[in-house]
Amino acid sequence: DTGVSQDPRHKITKRGQNVTFRCDPISEHNRLYWYRQTLGQGPEFLTYFQNEAQLEKSRLLSDRFSAERPKGSFSTLEIQRTEQGDSAMYLCASSGRTGGGYNEQFFGPGTRLTVL
Amino acid sequence: GENVEQHPSTLSVQEGDSAVIKCTYSDSASNYFPWYKQELGKRPQLIIDIRSNVGEKKDQRIAVTLNKTAKHFSLHITETQPEDSAVYFCAASISNYQLIWGAGTKLIIKP
Numbered sequence: 001d002t003g004v005s006q007d008p009r010h011k012i013t014k015r016g017q018n019v020t021f022r023c024d025p026i027s028e029h030n031r032l033y034w035y036r037q038t039l040g041q042g043p044e045f046l047t048y049f050q051n052e053a054q055l056e057k058s059r060l061l062s063d064r065f066s067a068e069r070p071k072g073s074f075s076t077l078e079i080q081r082t083e084q085g086d087s088a089m090y091l092c093a094s095s096g097r098t099g100g101g102y103n104e105q106f107f108g109p110g111t112r113l114t115v116l
Numbered sequence: 117g118e119n120v121e122q123h124p125s126t127l128s129v130q131e132g133d134s135a136v137i138k139c140t141y142s143d144s145a146s147n148y149f150p151w152y153k154q155e156l157g158k159r160p161q162l163i164i165d166i167r168s169n170v171g172e173k174k175d176q177r178i179a180v181t182l183n184k185t186a187k188h189f190s191l192h193i194t195e196t197q198p199e200d201s202a203v204y205f206c207a208a209s210i211s212n213y214q215l216i217w218g219a220g221t222k223l224i225i226k227p
Contacts, residue, residue, distance in 0.1 A: 043205075091159070
């Protein structure tokens with residue numbers, strides 16, 4: 001499968017626990033994005049990487065959230081001390097730059113987080 | 117920052133009729149406007165996009181128009197089919213960095 005993959009697909013955790021999600025982008029894509037989507041809403045931007053550099057973070061991303069992309073390939077998103085309000089679908093997307101133009105963001109299947 | 121508003125939230129049309137979804141954006145620096153389709157429980161998938169140097173783009177039954185002066189853009193689907201039923205999202209960005217999304221339109225195609 002050459003698309004964006006995410007692991008796990010579902011995560012149920014208790015409030016206060018830490019969770020970590022993984023995203024594997026399309027291999028030649030240098031940009032990687034994290035979004036959060038709650039039921040009935042559009043995705044909200046969280047952060048994005050160009051190669052290994054985290055270039056932008058949303059104000060939605062509290063200090064309990066951290067994201068890494070250590071070698072410019074896969075990325076992890078960690079949420080510490082989870083709260084019930086963190087329950088959502090966490091979507092990862094990647095895009096590649098060709099010919100100096102803009103490119104489509106390809107989305108992964110998402111990780112659905114439920115905080116009890 | 118950028119803000120995108122999308123209307124209507126739900127749209128019900130008869131199969132074979134046309135559907136139009138409208139979005140407005142606030143940041144005049146935005147220059148890339150994609151439309152995504154999301155079926156229940158699935159990932160968003162790009163169906164069409166438009167850049168600010170173009171006023172209209174068409175791909176078979178789907179078209180998008182952009183009015184930069186008014187800061188709004190619209191999705192037009194003609195000859196709707198049952199498989200068009202889904203939630204449609206518009207988005208705006210500067211150079212395809214972070215996408216700022218609308219709240220979505222649930223499109224229902226009535227047989």
